[in-house]
Amino acid sequence: MVDAVSQPVRRPGALKRVLERFPFLPVLIIFVALLALNGLYQPRSVSLVGLTGLVKTYLALVLLAVAQTYVVYAGDIDLSAGAIVSLVNVVIVSVMAYLGDGTFSVLGAMVIGLLVGLACGIVNGVVVAVFRLQAIVATFATSIFFTGVALYVMPVAGTPAPATFWRTYGGRILEIPFVFWLAIVLAAILYMLARTRLAMQLLAVGDDAQGAYQSGLPVTAIRMRGYAMCGLFAALAAFCVTGDTASGDPLVGGAMTLNSVAAVVLGGTALAGGFGTVVGSVFGALSIGLISSVVYFIGVPSEWQNLARGAAILLALMAGVLVGRRMRS
Amino acid sequence: MSKLKISGVTKVYGATAALSHGDLEVDAGEVHVLIGSNGSGKSTLCKIVAGSVKPDSGTVVLDGKEVVIPGPQGAKALGIGIFYQELSLAGHRTVEENICLPDLPMRGPFVDRTALSERAARYIALFDGVTGDGFAPDVTVDALRPDQRQLVEIMKALATEASVLIFDEPTSALDRAQAERFFDILRRLKGDGRAMIFISHRMDEIFAIGDRVTVLRDGRTIGTMRIDETEPQAVVRMMVGDEPALAAEAAPTPIVDATAKTTDVALSVRGFSGQGFSNVDFEARKGEILGFGGLHGQGQSAVLRALFGALPVSAGNVELSGNAHAPSSPRAAIRAGLAYVSGDRGRDGVIQGRPILENVTPIHYLRDRLFLARPSALREKAKPAMDALNTRFAGFSHPIGSLSGGNQQKIVIARWLIDRPGVLLLDDPTKGIDLSAKADLFSLIRRLASEGLAILLYSSEDAELLSNADRILVFNGGSVTRELTGETRTRFNLYEAAYEAV
Numbered sequence: 091m092v093d094a095v096s097q098p099v100r101r102p103g104a105l106k107r108v109l110e111r112f113p114f115l116p117v118l119i120i121f122v123a124l125l126a127l128n129g130l131y132q133p134r135s136v137s138l139v140g141l142t143g144l145v146k147t148y149l150a151l152v153l154l155a156v157a158q159t160y161v162v163y164a165g166d167i168d169l170s171a172g173a174i175v176s177l178v179n180v181v182i183v184s185v186m187a188y189l190g191d192g193t194f195s196v197l198g199a200m201v202i203g204l205l206v207g208l209a210c211g212i213v214n215g216v217v218v219a220v221f222r223l224q225a226i227v228a229t230f231a232t233s234i235f236f237t238g239v240a241l242y243v244m245p246v247a248g249t250p251a252p253a254t255f256w257r258t259y260g261g262r263i264l265e266i267p268f269v270f271w272l273a274i275v276l277a278a279i280l281y282m283l284a285r286t287r288l289a290m291q292l293l294a295v296g297d298d299a300q301g302a303y304q305s306g307l308p309v310t311a312i313r314m315r316g317y318a319m320c321g322l323f324a325a326l327a328a329f330c331v332t333g334d335t336a337s338g339d340p341l342v343g344g345a346m347t348l349n350s351v352a353a354v355v356l357g358g359t360a361l362a363g364g365f366g367t368v369v370g371s372v373f374g375a376l377s378i379g380l381i382s383s384v385v386y387f388i389g390v391p392s393e394w395q396n397l398a399r400g401a402a403i404l405l406a407l408m409a410g411v412l413v414g415r416r417m418r419s
Numbered sequence: 420m421s422k423l424k425i426s427g428v429t430k431v432y433g434a435t436a437a438l439s440h441g442d443l444e445v446d447a448g449e450v451h452v453l454i455g456s457n458g459s460g461k462s463t464l465c466k467i468v469a470g471s472v473k474p475d476s477g478t479v480v481l482d483g484k485e486v487v488i489p490g491p492q493g494a495k496a497l498g499i500g501i502f503y504q505e506l507s508l509a510g511h512r513t514v515e516e517n518i519c520l521p522d523l524p525m526r527g528p529f530v531d532r533t534a535l536s537e538r539a540a541r542y543i544a545l546f547d548g549v550t551g552d553g554f555a556p557d558v559t560v561d562a563l564r565p566d567q568r569q570l571v572e573i574m575k576a577l578a579t580e581a582s583v584l585i586f587d588e589p590t591s592a593l594d595r596a597q598a599e600r601f602f603d604i605l606r607r608l609k610g611d612g613r614a615m616i617f618i619s620h621r622m623d624e625i626f627a628i629g630d631r632v633t634v635l636r637d638g639r640t641i642g643t644m645r646i647d648e649t650e651p652q653a654v655v656r657m658m659v660g661d662e663p664a665l666a667a668e669a670a671p672t673p674i675v676d677a678t679a680k681t682t683d684v685a686l687s688v689r690g691f692s693g694q695g696f697s698n699v700d701f702e703a704r705k706g707e708i709l710g711f712g713g714l715h716g717q718g719q720s721a722v723l724r725a726l727f728g729a730l731p732v733s734a735g736n737v738e739l740s741g742n743a744h745a746p747s748s749p750r751a752a753i754r755a756g757l758a759y760v761s762g763d764r765g766r767d768g769v770i771q772g773r774p775i776l777e778n779v780t781p782i783h784y785l786r787d788r789l790f791l792a793r794p795s796a797l798r799e800k801a802k803p804a805m806d807a808l809n810t811r812f813a814g815f816s817h818p819i820g821s822l823s824g825g826n827q828q829k830i831v832i833a834r835w836l837i838d839r840p841g842v843l844l845l846d847d848p849t850k851g852i853d854l855s856a857k858a859d860l861f862s863l864i865r866r867l868a869s870e871g872l873a874i875l876l877y878s879s880e881d882a883e884l885l886s887n888a889d890r891i892l893v894f895n896g897g898s899v900t901r902e903l904t905g906e907t908r909t910r911f912n913l914y915e916a917a918y919e920a921v
Contacts, residue, residue, distance in 0.1 A: 110559065285529040290512070294520055297509035304471045304507040305575070306495040306521045365511040 113358040114370030116413040120356070120406050121373045124380035132387040142267040146260065148379035149269055149276075150175070150330035154346050155353035155375040156280065156368050157323030162354050163292035164316045165299065165363025166218060166225040170233035171324050171350055174210045175343030177236045178203045178328035180244035183251050183338030191252035204325045210236055211321020215314030233347070240340040247339035251332050259333025272330075280368050283319075292316050296363020352403060353378055356410050377406060420483055422447040422614040423468070423583050428477030430463050437463040439638040441477065445583070445614045450605055452625045452646070453618045455635030456658055456714075456881060456914065461618050462504060464635070465585045468616070469501040470494035481583070495521060500581030504588045504618075506572045510561035515539030517560055518574045542574040545604055549597045566592040573601060584608070585616045590624060602628045620714050622651040622918050634658055655918065659910045684741070685873035686842045688726070691735030695721035696897040699735070703842065703873040708864065710888025711877035712903075713917040717894035719877040723844045726875075727759040728752040740841060753785055758840035760832055762850030768831040769819050776801060776815035778830050783837045804836040825856020832863070843867065845876045849883060861887050881913055893917055 109115055129136040135144075154171055161168045182199040189195035210232070217228045261268050283289060291312045295302045303309045324343075331342055351361075357374035359366025381402045390398045421444040428441040438460040445451045453461045466472035468479065470488040478485055481497060488494050494501075508517050515536055524534035539556055554567050563571065569592045576584060590598045605615060605628055619625055625632060626646060633643040634657040641657055683705040691699040696718030703709045711719040724730040726737065728746040737744045744755050752759070761767035770778050776794060779801040784792070798815055819827060828848060835843065845864070849857045865887065868874050878884045884891055891903040893916035901916035903909075 282529070285532075287523050287525060287530050290516065290520070290523065290530060294509040294512060297511050298507070301503075301507035301509065302520075304469070304491050304501075304503055306491040308492060364509065 112367075113365070114367050114373060115358075116410045117357050117370050117373045117377060119413070120410060121377045121380065124377055124384060124406075127384050128380055128387060131384065131389075135383060135387060138267075142269060144376070144379055144383065145267075145269045145273060146334055148376060149272060150327045150334065151346060151349055151353065151379060152372050152375040153276070153323050153327035153330060154343075154350040155357070155371040156276075157320040157327065158350040158354050159357070159359055159366060159368045159371040160289075160292060160319040160323070161225075161316045162351075162359055162361060163289070163296050163363060163366060164313050165296040166313060166316065167229065167351065167361070168214060168317065168320050169226060169229040169347055170210065170214060170236055171320060171327075172343035172345065172347035173233035173236035173240070174207055174321055174324035175328045175331055175346060176340055177210065177240040177243070178207050178325045179332050179342055180240045180249075180338045180340050181206050182328065182332060183249050184243055186252050186255065187249055187338075191254050193254065195252065196255050196258075200329060203328060204322060207321040207323075207325025207328070208318055209321070210324070211318040212314065214321070215317035218317065219310045219313035237340065237344070244338050244340050247337065247341070249338040251336045251338065256333050256336035259330070280372075284368065288312070288315055288319070293364055293366075296360075296365070298364070349378055350375070352407070356403075356407055358410065378403060381406065421445060421480075422482065424480040425464070425468065426478050426480075428464065428467055428474045428479070430460075430467065430472060430474050436638050438467075438474075440640060441467070441635070441638070442640040443616075443633055444643070445616055447582070447614050448609050448612045449630040450609060450615045450617050450628050452629035452632040453616060453635065454620075454625065454632055454654060454658065454918075456917075459635040459658075460638040461635055462587055463638075465501065465587050465616060465618065468494070468583070469499055469585055471501075495579060495581070498582040499585070500576045500579030500583070501585040502572050502576040502587055502589045504591075506568060508560045508568060508571060508575070511559055513557050513559055514543070514554070514563075514571050514574075515556040517571055518542055518578050520575070521579060538578065539574070542578050545577070546570055546574070546597070546600055549594075549600050566594060566597060569593060570597060577604070581613075583614045583616075587618045588620070589617075590619055590621070598624070620918055622654070625654075626651065636660055651918075652915075655911060655914045658914055685739070686726075686875075687736075687738040688722075689736040691722065691725070691732065691737065693721060693725045693730055693732045693734075695730075696725070696894075698898055701892055701899065703875055705871045705873050706868050707890070708868050708874045708876055708888050710884040710891040711875065711894060712881065712884050712888075712891045712913050713894035713900075715879055717917075718897040719894050720846050721897075722894075723759065723846045723875060723877055726752070727757055727844055729759070750785065753782060756839075756841035757844060758782075758835035758842070759844045759846065760828070760835070760848050762847035764824070764827055764831060767846075769827050771820065773819060774816045775819055775822070775830060778819045779805065779815075779834045780837070782834045787838070800837050801833070804833040805830075823856065825852040825860065828852060828856070828860065829863070832860075836867075839872075841873065843872050843874045845874060845878075847877055847879050849878065849880070857883070881910060885910060885913065895919070 125136060134140050154175060157171055158168060182203040185199040185202055186195050189198060214229055214232055217223050217232060218225045258268060263271055291307055294307060295309055295312050299309055328343070335342065353374035354366070354371045355361060355374070356377060357367065357370025357372070359370055381399055385395055385398045385402060423445040425441060425443040428438060429436065430438040441460060441464045443451070443453070443464060453464065455461050463472060467474045468488070470491045470493055479488060480486070486497060488497065509520065512520065518539040519535045524531045524538060526534070536556060543550070543556055550570060551564065551567055554563065560568055560571060569589065573589055576586065590601065593601065605617070608615065617629065629646045631643055631645055632649070632654060634641040634654065636658060644653070684702050685705045686703040688699060688701050699718070699722055701709065711722070713719065721730055725732050726746055728748045728751055732746055737746060739755055739757070746752055749759070765771070770781070776797060780797050783797070783800065801815065819830060822830065849860060852860065861883070864874060864876070876884065876888055885908055888908070891908055891913065892899045893901040893903065893913060895917060903912055903916070
């Protein structure tokens, strides 16, 4: 019964409290700043058409960042997320090519796509949570495996997706672009998912897996569900990729994996797990998209674009992390 | 019929038996105290009941039926709740979320936030008025003080509403008022017929709240007594066992003569405070082995690490052979002639995967500010230090991993001996080392002392302290509460000082 060293009470400041509630605030500021920058160099880019294009192109990355967030919540990572996108992309394009153009064909392909994504997620979950392999290495290995399957399904890129699919994705309903409807539905789904038991359990596991186990939480099952969610959202991302590119490509998702991780970190989610928001990941992904377009609009010569984009992402990460740290302390 | 009966439970980790024969019987409506010294197996026994450790053998009988506890989840289903000594809280979750985490109230597919707040509020209300500043249901746990976190873990255990409740040192960080409130709650639960297992190191608490006490020693259950039929002295005697009353008799007489000790003070510490310890005063003389004793985590390691500059210091003066020394970093401490050897070789000592030579020489590089050195010249320098330790090794180029734990520790000590330090800080140096290597290590430590080194020795094994230290400072609650010298260095006195209330 001793308080050997009495520590000063840490009274969280108002700003810290706000940030604790809304950890995605820094990335929101970055997002708005990037949007303003875009508007400055190319006023048309912040018009309805410009924004539709942005959402149309980057909704896939947004969904993949959301997918990644659920595994990162629990302190895991999924380096196969992009490969799942590729696999689902070639699978649905192949199925639709087989069944022909039509609503039934498209819906059937999407159901199959979701099942493929779920299966990939479960494979990852089994490897990481049940067999206890290091997430970073194990999912890297499964990513090669999934890519291999994708290449088997469709050895060369270029099979076109049926017109129904990409016309709907790029079209309008009630004069409002279809992708905006998708964004609204996504927001509603994310709002509900944040209130499920799984979200809190994933965060608790990420905070202290041993503690969660000792509290009686089914840690293995929770981590598996995180990977399953990741697979499902990766499949949704694949639908958007297919809608955007209108074709199958067995390597289309590869480059998206690390972008999704960067988006998660930019969104203020801790890679160590236990802390973060999907909203942050959404704006993180959109910010990465805006960086690409701003680099383009500023008129950076094409050979310098990668360098400029890399530097800008680095800057955004630093700004996000530093601002977050400042505001928290 | 007892509510819970554990018989002949064992648990072995590698070569060490954490529990070699655990028996325990707990009745409904009683607070059953478990007591025993460091490493006697109390926590292991509790974790077996709570399902987070699987026993190697033995039986657990609950309500007259033999049960196999498959895991923490299964224990919860059987009505067993536990307060973990090391806490099981999620730092980024709020107080109320943590309290309800094992069993979140749901409405359809969603977490029912209102029900969650209401349920948590019931348990928070139990500690109304003693939770302290900054405590609120919606504050994240990592913003709380240690005592407040401990309260949250208590609330979380209570919220399980289990019929068997285990509290593994629930009061170690609580202040008097918080502990009193907790005891009131325990008394009420007792009235409800709950069976409770309570671990504490404070005799006054044990006698205030306990109905029966079971003593463990070296992984065995020694016996159970009714609290109202016994007294603290008897309990301590049971913990000590039938060893010679003067354990110090086993120790060799100090080699250095008394006069030499009193004159040459190698290390003097005044008002030393930091995280986990406060106002520590002592002097260590040349040629003396000064023991740090007491229960685990009463500040012994923290003082040693802080002296070495590895933990921040908030106040105090340190003098090395009469010169003021400000412990700022391990680098500065090494330059000033302090040496630190930790029992946690993996973290603090051994450079894994590297040859023995590289493991012997890093301090030499630092103290002599070497940039480039010929391996053969280094070998020449390392050889006498290694010979002094009579370490058996095949060659300097062999990897450190090829040696046993005891020999690895000798290599770590050898690295300090190339350039003689003035003060050697030993932080539980024999952790995980086999018996013969231990004997070797202690004969080396005594020889180093006889050569004029001042040695501070913290050991979690009381026998090591009693047979090797010239003086023992007993730590209790972050400060030195008693000094044992000469004839008073007995196991009984050590336990009595370690377990008394402060």
